[in-house]
Amino acid sequence: HSPRQAFFNLDDRCIYSCVFCNISNQGFLKNYNNEKFIKLILNASKHKDISSVALTSGIYPNNTKIIKKMCYIIKNVRKKLPNIPIGVEPYISNKHELFLLKKAGANEIKINVQIPDKKLFCKLCPNFSYEDTFKILEESVKIFGIGKVSSNIIYGVGKSDRSILNAVERLAKISVVPTLR
Numbered sequence: 001h002s003p004r005q006a007f008f009n010l011d012d013r014c015i016y017s018c019v020f021c022n023i024s025n026q027g028f029l030k031n032y033n034n035e036k037f038i039k040l041i042l043n044a045s046k047h048k049d050i051s052s053v054a055l056t057s058g059i060y061p062n063n064t065k066i067i068k069k070m071c072y073i074i075k076n077v078r079k080k081l082p083n084i085p086i087g088v089e090p091y092i093s094n095k096h097e098l099f100l101l102k103k104a105g106a107n108e109i110k111i112n113v114q115i116p117d118k119k120l121f122c123k124l125c126p127n128f129s130y131e132d133t134f135k136i137l138e139e140s141v142k143i144f145g146i147g148k149v150s151s152n153i154i155y156g157v158g159k160s161d162r163s164i165l166n167a168v169e170r171l172a173k174i175s176v177v178p179t180l181r
Contacts, residue, residue: 004051005087006044008037010069014058016091018114019124020154023058034069038076045081053077056089066090067097071104078105092136098143108148109140110179116153116167124157134170141175150177 013030014023032040044050055073057066067090074086088101089110101109111133115121118130140149151171155164164180171178 002052002054004049005054006041006050006052007054007056008041010037010055010057010073011060011066012058013060015060015062016125016127018128020114020157025058034072034076037073041073041077042080045084050084052085052087053081054087054089059091063091063093063097067092067100070106071100074101074104074106092140095136095139095143098136098140102143107144108150109144110150110152111137111140112152113137113167113171113178114152114154115157116155117163120157134174137171137176138174146175147177149175150179152179152181154181 009029010032011029012024013027014021014025041053045053055070057070059066070088070090074088077084077086085107086105087108087110088106089112090097090101092098092109092111098109113121113130113133115124121128121130137149137151153164153167153171168178168180
């Protein structure tokens with residue numbers, strides 16, 4: 001979906017159980033420390049066709065540790081690659097985490113709505129708040145700027161086209177770029 005982007009998943013374990021998620025929970029990435037990820041990113045940047053970096057992660061053992069890990073990696077990559085765009089796709093639980101990621105050097109952020117219908121969202125993502133996700137998206141636009149915040153919407157998960165269009169319109173009204181998956 002993003003040619004020329006070096007995309008890294010920092011942890012393949014997650015404490016949440018969203019029904020559609022493909023996180024393996026096998027812990028293969030637990031052997032990759034921050035320095036190894038930094039080295040992998042810097043090595044990837046040497047390829048002439050790489051123009052950006054993106055970081056995502058499962059949430060393990062908790063969100064605070066993942067945000068700190070992302071910030072550490074971003075800060076250290078930014079020192080060596082001051083001009084490469086860095087995007088993050090974290091779970092955000094509060095506005096402060098947005099500031100930390102921006103201050104670390106992240107240029108853009110993706111916070112996923114995932115399921116367009118609120119009732120279905122609550123069933124498939126029982127540990128998340130639909131309305132809080134939209135509040136965090138609004139805060140993200142204030143911090144990262146228009147055109148720098150996006151959100152995935154998964155379609156084909158049992159709801160109508162109208163619910164998808166409603167979610168796309170709601171995201172667009174708050175200046176979030178919707179991505180249909």
